[in-house]
Amino acid sequence: MKLLIVEDDEKILSFLKRGFEEDGYVIDCALDGADGIYLATLNHYDVIILDWMLPLKDGIEVLDSLRSADITTPVLMLSAKDGINDTVEGLKNGADDYLSKPFSFEILKARIEALYRRVVSPQAKNSIEFGNIKVNLDTKNVTYDDNLLSLSQKEYELLLFLIKHKNSYVSKAQIQEALWNNEEFISSNVIEVTVHNLRKKINKKFIKSFRGLGYKVEI
Template structure:
């Protein structure tokens, strides 16, 4: 499990780091809000432990910004605040769990493990717009009805979803999906995109001449 700890108290951050590393987790630490938010955006973590009060940018701001960017990494907030109103604020903003200081490492570890398990179970099903993709069965549903995709169409859809909101070039698609093809028709990617658009909805897949394709969520 890879965890990001955003905590300005270095003693607490290092204490948590040592505890989780003894459990063989991979830990990264940030001691201010701006850096913590940046790391949360550019890297993939299984869980983020986020302090409420931070220099440069507080935890609620970070939480709100991440959710607005469609980053739904499980987040557990740490805070000295114990008021019911503060807990409600955090939960409404999108945090997944909440722990008031002081706390025991054992309780924190149990909550983090629970968040990770819950997230792992949910991550096998991806939902956006009117589509649902089951990664276990490889079924794709549109408006709750199964649509039949070819292997290449399914692989292309997954590639676009995993890189949502970013253009993927034709060269990248060719390298990722067709690297084992000895002879490749020059328009095979355009044809696959065309067929995929017909099945999932033309408006879902955006194109930009000379740049590539993307799914905008």
Template sequence: MRILIVEDEMGLAEALAQILMKNHYYVDIVNDGETGLDYILTGIYDLLLLDIMLPEIDGITILRAIREKGIATPVILLSAKGDISDKVSGLDNGADDYMAKPFSTDELLARIRAALRRNNEVVPDDSLKFGDLELTMSTLMLSCKEKELKLILKEGKLLELLLIRKNTVTSKEQIIEKLWGLDSDVEHNNVEVYISFLRKKLVFLHSTVQIKTIRGVGYMVEVISDVHQTS
């Protein structure tokens, strides 16, 4: 899961990013509303933490703009103002939740999980099941029947993305944006390396799930009847 923090208090933004990354989220930070809106419009984010008082464009204006464009990404507004009228305004303009600063990190994490559930997303501490596989992101454990192994974080995030999008081809560009971010200079062969790692681990587990290459397009997971079959 990738979260965008749009917050002009740089110390707070960095602190939030550290907390979220420790909880297995990928995080990008921007410090003004205009840049924030540009990032949001890419459509790669699963949730937005959006400050109300921002330079260039304020958070409520950003919220109105993305909702008018039909962007349904969950938004949690952050504000130093805790007045009921501010909260009502934020919620009326399409926010999913509102938190007044200062707030507890445990409560923020709980509200993020709740917002993702309401948006029918799979949150990182849930298990994903497909075919004979089960991936538990909170522990990065991948199990198949009686066997299991621990993935590294990038492998887990890549497999999570493919499983969430199990009925859709995922391009290398989408994988790079989700796992490394918009500004990354990561090349396509980095994706191929991690796909190779995951394929070897699926073979080790004797899983009926394989990662299929759709030539010139990307990758998708599928269940096969013969575990020795290759794409």
């Protein structure tokens, strides 16, 4: 899952990044509102964590810009404000969830996952099915023909990404953008290896390659 965290306090940003990366998330960071808008319009993110009080542009302005640019990525707002009015204002301005500081990291993670679940499975179920493949979004267990697969973090992310874009082509560039963060430079070889490994674990024909177009999974 790829997250954008827009937070001006470097220390908060630092532990959030460490915590999420440890759990296999891909994290991009922005220290101010303008940077946040730039990254959010440039890349696709699964969920955006947005602080309210930001330099240059505050959280509400960032939300406004994103929503008016038709970016519908779920946004969780973080704020030191915790009045009922603040919560309502945040949600009314287009945030999907609201968490006031200080917060427990585990609760933040659970809320992010809940938001993500809505993106991947509109029924908000904690599992998705794709042919013979079942993915449990909570435990991250993947079964194929009822056999439990042991997937690496990236393989799991790749599988979810492909299922999300089922029946359409995804390029290596899209995969790179979704699975790796802005600062990591990887060779296209890494993606090929991941695809190869996933194919090996599931089924050779599961992911189809199309020269010049990319990869595709079909149902």
